[in-house]
Amino acid sequence: MDELIFFINRVLISGTVLGSIYALGAIGVTLIFGILRFAHFAHGDMMTMGAFIAFVLATALAAMGIILPLPMAFVVMPVAMVLTAFIALGIDKGFYAPLRARGAKPVTLLIASIGVTLMIQGLIRLIFGSGTKSVFVAGESKDIFRFDMSWAGGSRPINITEPQLIMFVVTALIVVALHFFLTRSRLGKAMRAMADNADLAQVSGINTALVVRVTWVIAGSLACVAGTMLALDVALMPDLAFNIVLPIFAAAIVGGLGHAYGAIVGGFLIAFAETLAVFNWTAVLRPLNAVLPDGMALPANLALVPTEYKLTVAFVILVITLLVRPTGIFKGASS
Amino acid sequence: MPLIELKHVVGGYGGAPILNGVNIAIEKSDIGVIVGPNGAGKSTTLKAIFGLLKVTGGTIEFGGEDIANSLPDRLVPKGLSFVPQEKNVFTSMTVEENLEMGAFTRKDDYSETMTWVYEMFPVLAEKRRQPAGELSGGQRQMVAMGRALMSRPSLLMLDEPSAGLSPRYVIEIFETIQRVNQEGVGILMVEQNARQALAFASKGFVLAQGQNRFTGTGPELIADPEVAKSFLGG
Numbered sequence: 001m002d003e004l005i006f007f008i009n010r011v012l013i014s015g016t017v018l019g020s021i022y023a024l025g026a027i028g029v030t031l032i033f034g035i036l037r038f039a040h041f042a043h044g045d046m047m048t049m050g051a052f053i054a055f056v057l058a059t060a061l062a063a064m065g066i067i068l069p070l071p072m073a074f075v076v077m078p079v080a081m082v083l084t085a086f087i088a089l090g091i092d093k094g095f096y097a098p099l100r101a102r103g104a105k106p107v108t109l110l111i112a113s114i115g116v117t118l119m120i121q122g123l124i125r126l127i128f129g130s131g132t133k134s135v136f137v138a139g140e141s142k143d144i145f146r147f148d149m150s151w152a153g154g155s156r157p158i159n160i161t162e163p164q165l166i167m168f169v170v171t172a173l174i175v176v177a178l179h180f181f182l183t184r185s186r187l188g189k190a191m192r193a194m195a196d197n198a199d200l201a202q203v204s205g206i207n208t209a210l211v212v213r214v215t216w217v218i219a220g221s222l223a224c225v226a227g228t229m230l231a232l233d234v235a236l237m238p239d240l241a242f243n244i245v246l247p248i249f250a251a252a253i254v255g256g257l258g259h260a261y262g263a264i265v266g267g268f269l270i271a272f273a274e275t276l277a278v279f280n281w282t283a284v285l286r287p288l289n290a291v292l293p294d295g296m297a298l299p300a301n302l303a304l305v306p307t308e309y310k311l312t313v314a315f316v317i318l319v320i321t322l323l324v325r326p327t328g329i330f331k332g333a334s335s
Numbered sequence: 336m337p338l339i340e341l342k343h344v345v346g347g348y349g350g351a352p353i354l355n356g357v358n359i360a361i362e363k364s365d366i367g368v369i370v371g372p373n374g375a376g377k378s379t380t381l382k383a384i385f386g387l388l389k390v391t392g393g394t395i396e397f398g399g400e401d402i403a404n405s406l407p408d409r410l411v412p413k414g415l416s417f418v419p420q421e422k423n424v425f426t427s428m429t430v431e432e433n434l435e436m437g438a439f440t441r442k443d444d445y446s447e448t449m450t451w452v453y454e455m456f457p458v459l460a461e462k463r464r465q466p467a468g469e470l471s472g473g474q475r476q477m478v479a480m481g482r483a484l485m486s487r488p489s490l491l492m493l494d495e496p497s498a499g500l501s502p503r504y505v506i507e508i509f510e511t512i513q514r515v516n517q518e519g520v521g522i523l524m525v526e527q528n529a530r531q532a533l534a535f536a537s538k539g540f541v542l543a544q545g546q547n548r549f550t551g552t553g554p555e556l557i558a559d560p561e562v563a564k565s566f567l568g569g
Contacts (some may be wrong), residue, residue, distance in 0.1 A: 186435075186439065189428070189432055189435060189436065190436065190439055192425075192427065192428060192432075193425050193428060193432075193436045196425040196426060196427045196428060197422055197424075197425055197426070199419070199422070200419065200422060200423060200424070200425060201425075201436070202406075202407055202408070203385070203387075203407050203417050203419060204407070204411070204436045204437055204439055204482065204483075205407050205408045205410070205411030205412065205439055205440040205486060206408065206436065206439045206440075207408050207439075208408075
């Protein structure tokens with residue numbers, strides 16, 4: 001029983017947390033690719049920026065002496081989402097839109113987004129320094145819920161932190177909301193139409209400039225959620241999400257570029273593959289030691305991949321996907 | 336006053352103009368057919384009307400208003416609709432969603448128009464929940480026309496609606512176009528099946544090198560020995 005609890009704590013919960021973050025990031029990447037046809041490399045830093053905005057707002061509220069039962073960074077998230085969305089719109093207007101107007105190639109836009117990456121990271125370091133911060137302000141602490149499993153014969157509890165629990169709920173709500181937006185609303189359908197066939201969308205009279213703006217608003221606000229959640233789960237630092245931008249892209253490509261559901265599936269797939277790959281299987285298989293012949297024992301660490309090489313898992317999956325099913329799990333816009 | 340009137344339209348994609356003075360006038364009751372050899376500027380004319388390329392000379396008046404170089408999101412609400420030749424459906428979206436996209440610029444209730452489109456194309460009503468990409472070429476053409484009709488246009492422009500269709504579907508599409516016209520929608524179309532299309536055209540335009548060569552009713556053009564010899568393959 002303890003082995004199962006260990007597995008739930010280390011794989012199921014960690015994988016879902018990571019998957020939620022990857023999925024929220026990958027949705028933005030895939031929507032931007034679908035509508036604007038370029039790989040938005042600065043997406044990770046948009047997530048980090050969202051987290052820092054939430055951090056500033058939370059600190060400000062805490063300084064005003066406001067104490068709430070939930071983590072402050074979570075409470076201020078809606079405002080932070082709006083601000084991040086506005087900055088995303090500003091970045092598009094300032095950097096990407098002028099290039100598009102000149103008919104720049106996707107690769108030019110990609111390079112421009114690398115520039116935006118450096119700029120955002122530089123600004124964050126300039127303002128906040130390069131150290132690691134906690135988003136738990138004014139003496140808040142990370143609550144941990146322990147579910148006693150003694151009724152099932154377990155000696156250890158299932159652990160889940162408050163931010164993790166919040167993240168599961170928020171991700172589920174966002175996925176449902178996104179689904180209804182894309183399948184039921186006029187603008188959501190127009191967004192799918194433009195991702196499907198931009199020329200025909202224009203000919204149909206769809207206001208493509210509006211669709212572009214809506215895309216940035218969604219991508220920016222979801223990046224803020226993912227970044228803030230990541231900061232709540234781990235810690236806040238200037239390269240917080242830059243480090244995971246590659247698995248996020250892998251998730252978007254594996255799911256099928258331009259396909260929002262694909263990004264969600266891809267996000268969880270990559271996250272669980274990574275989590276399972278670095279999981280120490282000895283912890284679960286230890287009972288086998290009893291049946292193994294004398295003198296034979298399981299090694300202390302039976303992880304498939306050492307933790308520091310976790311990133312390679314995303315690439316292995318990416319390469320396999322591109323070889324076997326180049327359009328991604330769902331048929332993507334382009335690959 | 337004609338529904339749409341092009342006077343000496345000059346235009347292209349930058350560089351040398353492709354249109355060198357095109358004249359077209361269509362009434363609401365008309366079916367106008369543009370024919371001519373490859374590179375004559377037939378499709379380019381439709382694209383010029385729809386703001387998809389730069390008009391550098393002449394005038395395009397629609398309902399008495401100058402619309403040269405206006406973009407589709409402004410033209411569609413005015414009553415202009417366009418069915419491109421290729422890639423004219425949203426393949427990943429259902430038939431019904433394709434139709435809804437045609438009504439994007441409408442703020443009013445368009446359910447009646449959708450019923451009207453489904454009456455015109457009963458096969459689409461059956462397949463309304465199917466992705467348009469799964470339909471046959473002829474059915475896709477119907478989706479494309481249905482989409483363009485959802486904005487309740489007064490002028491429907493079609494770029495080679497019969498291209499790539501089997502003869503059976505060509506007849507069906509041409510019949511549908513005539514039916515749409517009888518419902519009060521002016522038609523302006525480009526066709527490769529020139530003889531077949533001119534047969535029901537109330538206005539025919541033979542373009543060559545970006546200019547009008549011959550203008551007349553469809554049957555007149557078919558009967559003109561010079562047109563027949565040079566442009567209709569004898």
